[in-house]
Amino acid sequence: CRIRPWIEAKGIQRLLFLSDCRENGVEPIVCQGTPFVSEPEGQLIEMALALGKERAVRRAQSGAKQGLEDRVRLKGLPPTMKAPYGYQWKDSMLVPNQNYDNACLLWEMALKWFKIRHIGKELYRMGIASPKGKSTWQPSSIITILNNPAYAGRIAVLRYERVEPKQRRKDTYGKTTARMKPKKDWQYLENLVEEPIITWEQYMAVQERLELNRKYASRNAKRNYLLRGLIECQLCHRHYYGVKRTDQKPAYVCSNAWAQVYGKKCQAKSISCHVIEEEVKSKIR
Ligand SMILES: [Zn+2]
Numbered sequence: 001c002r003i004r005p006w007i008e009a010k011g012i013q014r015l016l017f018l019s020d021c022r023e024n025g026v027e028p029i030v031c032q033g034t035p036f037v038s039e040p041e042g043q044l045i046e047m048a049l050a051l052g053k054e055r056a057v058r059r060a061q062s063g064a065k066q067g068l069e070d071r072v073r074l075k076g077l078p079p080t081m082k083a084p085y086g087y088q089w090k091d092s093m094l095v096p097n098q099n100y101d102n103a104c105l106l107w108e109m110a111l112k113w114f115k116i117r118h119i120g121k122e123l124y125r126m127g128i129a130s131p132k133g134k135s136t137w138q139p140s141s142i143i144t145i146l147n148n149p150a151y152a153g154r155i156a157v158l159r160y161e162r163v164e165p166k167q168r169r170k171d172t173y174g175k176t177t178a179r180m181k182p183k184k185d186w187q188y189l190e191n192l193v194e195e196p197i198i199t200w201e202q203y204m205a206v207q208e209r210l211e212l213n214r215k216y217a218s219r220n221a222k223r224n225y226l227l228r229g230l231i232e233c234q235l236c237h238r239h240y241y242g243v244k245r246t247d248q249k250p251a252y253v254c255s256n257a258w259a260q261v262y263g264k265k266c267q268a269k270s271i272s273c274h275v276i277e278e279e280v281k282s283k284i285r
Contacts, residue, residue: 086103086151086197094155099131102128111202113209120137149188152202155188163179223242223273236268238266
């Protein structure tokens with residue numbers, strides 16, 4: 001039988017596969033790639049191949065991390081070149097650009113505890129384009145801005161670490177997934193931002209509030225919306241997703257009808273979760 005992903009495996013993976021085979025009394029036959037060699041010399045060769053690959057992977061990983069750290073610590077250069085909304089890089093400093101006043105406005109509203117959607121609505125009303133140049137502001141792009149400590153004069157670096165992925169799609173191994181480190185482990189570069197918009201205390205206050213929002217949102221998303229993303233709106237062809245209606249009953253709504261508080265809105269009606277789920281279940285049986 002063919003088990004290509006395993007046959008294409010390299011290094012330790014290959015070694016593990018081989019020992020699994022031997023333990024279960026199966027002799028693998030290789031059609032492509034490096035053939036398995038029989039013992040005892042073979043085991044030594046397999047071992048050597050595995051260790052070589054393993055070391056190469058580890059060297060590449062630690063090299064990348066070291067390089068970034070050198071860039072930050074020794075050269076004083078920004079670890080990422082993407083400037084936050086309202087700023088641009090100039091002589092390795094973040095300096096205000098044409099959107100600086102808009103960014104100030106956004107922060108002013110955030111510090112008055114406007115809701116995220118409300119901030120988006122106001123920016124839209126004032127004709128201020130989103131960072132991506134759209135006329136409407138996605139809540140996520142506002143949250144990205146509010147999460148960025150650069151507005152308080154501190155540039156966060158090395159926020160991500162490499163970890164083992166939960167699921168592998170290819171025959172890779174090692175730490176191929178990036179995960180955001182907890183905020184307490186972030187490191188900051190100071191004195192690289194010209195004219196920060198807010199103070200560190202204000203930044204921390206907004207963070208606290210965003211954290212509360214996150215907790216509140218996840219508590220309210222408990223119900224399992226089985227048909228989420230499976231219903232297509234007949235008016236605008238977007239997907240329906242699950243929400244709790246204002247009467248607290250769960251329902252599916254067109255993604256362009258519910259959350260959209262301004263701009264062009266779809267007129268499609270919501271569908272009660274209970275009604276449609278029963279309907280679908282009866283069709284399946
Ligand atoms: Zn629709």
